[in-house]
Amino acid sequence: MELKGKKITVHDMCLRDGMHPKQHQITVNEMVTVARAMDEAGVPLIEVTHGDGLGGASVNYGFPAASDEDYLTAVCKEMKQAKISALLLPGIGTVDHLKMAVDCGISTIRVATHCTEADVSEQHLTMAASIDHLDTVGFLMMAHMIEPEELLVQLKMMEDFGANCVYITDSAGYMLPDDVTARVALARAELKPETEIGFHGHHNLGMGVANSIAAVAAGANRIDGSMAGLGAGAGNTPLEVFIAVCDRMGIETGVDTFKAMDIAEDLIVPMMDHMVRIDRDALTLGYAGVYSSFLLFAKRSAEKYNLSSRDILVELGRRRTVGGQEDMIEDLALDMAKERGTI
Ligand SMILES: C[C@H](O)CC(=O)C(=O)O
Numbered sequence: 001m002e003l004k005g006k007k008i009t010v011h012d013m014c015l016r017d018g019m020h021p022k023q024h025q026i027t028v029n030e031m032v033t034v035a036r037a038m039d040e041a042g043v044p045l046i047e048v049t050h051g052d053g054l055g056g057a058s059v060n061y062g063f064p065a066a067s068d069e070d071y072l073t074a075v076c077k078e079m080k081q082a083k084i085s086a087l088l089l090p091g092i093g094t095v096d097h098l099k100m101a102v103d104c105g106i107s108t109i110r111v112a113t114h115c116t117e118a119d120v121s122e123q124h125l126t127m128a129a130s131i132d133h134l135d136t137v138g139f140l141m142m143a144h145m146i147e148p149e150e151l152l153v154q155l156k157m158m159e160d161f162g163a164n165c166v167y168i169t170d171s172a173g174y175m176l177p178d179d180v181t182a183r184v185a186l187a188r189a190e191l192k193p194e195t196e197i198g199f200h201g202h203h204n205l206g207m208g209v210a211n212s213i214a215a216v217a218a219g220a221n222r223i224d225g226s227m228a229g230l231g232a233g234a235g236n237t238p239l240e241v242f243i244a245v246c247d248r249m250g251i252e253t254g255v256d257t258f259k260a261m262d263i264a265e266d267l268i269v270p271m272m273d274h275m276v277r278i279d280r281d282a283l284t285l286g287y288a289g290v291y292s293s294f295l296l297f298a299k300r301s302a303e304k305y306n307l308s309s310r311d312i313l314v315e316l317g318r319r320r321t322v323g324g325q326e327d328m329i330e331d332l333a334l335d336m337a338k339e340r341g342t343i
């Protein structure tokens, strides 16, 4: 496919997926500063929410520095051209959270489920689609775990519930470009032509940019990334890198490449509590197909029970654990520690 001249929408994740490595402690001021700079650089869409979506503030997922309502209210009113999105996982976020986010000024709601559980998104997607001008997006996580044909059934379900855009989400950073091509191309061929297709990558195997380009080539027109890769695991597709590559290839993002680089370097890297990079554990997530936001949970349990975090992650992958099973990580570590006599 000729990519030169193709227009795509990039969607920044620093202020939502980036909440995972920050243990949800990004302040309202930091959110506003980063969002303003991205607005100025031409980033068209920015996600702002607790790392686990609206309503994520809890013992299980972690308490944030401020409420979703405070973050969204503060950021939405500052935007000149950028639109703000919020993420919602049914079971964590409710229809009331969705209404609150709309009242705060979001333009996009993304309803996320595990890749085999699109049916649980019906209530939220139907409701969102009934709200005037609300960009309604379905988001299927851990999409590497099922074959393209099975994924298509789930994507179609979200389309039927009213999503005008559906996402193929590589939550574990496990996919290789051929995996992305197979899933996106089938979706592009079978979904309604007016339904947009998005791809959300994690960089655990260093494939974020290559996978995102594969997605665009196969027919996706929305691509998630985050400046300096601030996101779960080894982070999301580093957005400033993806923008520079698009620039070289003639793919139009509308974002100023040098301003994107400056945001990554001058604003995001200094905010990091640890370097978000492909270290041994993040690489293991990608290699073993584990949900990226399990990383810090596994590291904490490893430290507590004198275990190797890699061993915990490999076992989580073997057990095919999925998002929402965070509480099982400590249970697993405790069992492993008893078995190995490390406690
Ligand atoms: C709640 C997760 O962090 C959503 C996401 O970004 C992913 O699955 O990847």
Ligand SMILES: [Mn+2]
Pocket (backbone or CB within 6 Å): 017, 171, 200, 202, 231, 232, 292
């Ligand atoms: Mn993610």
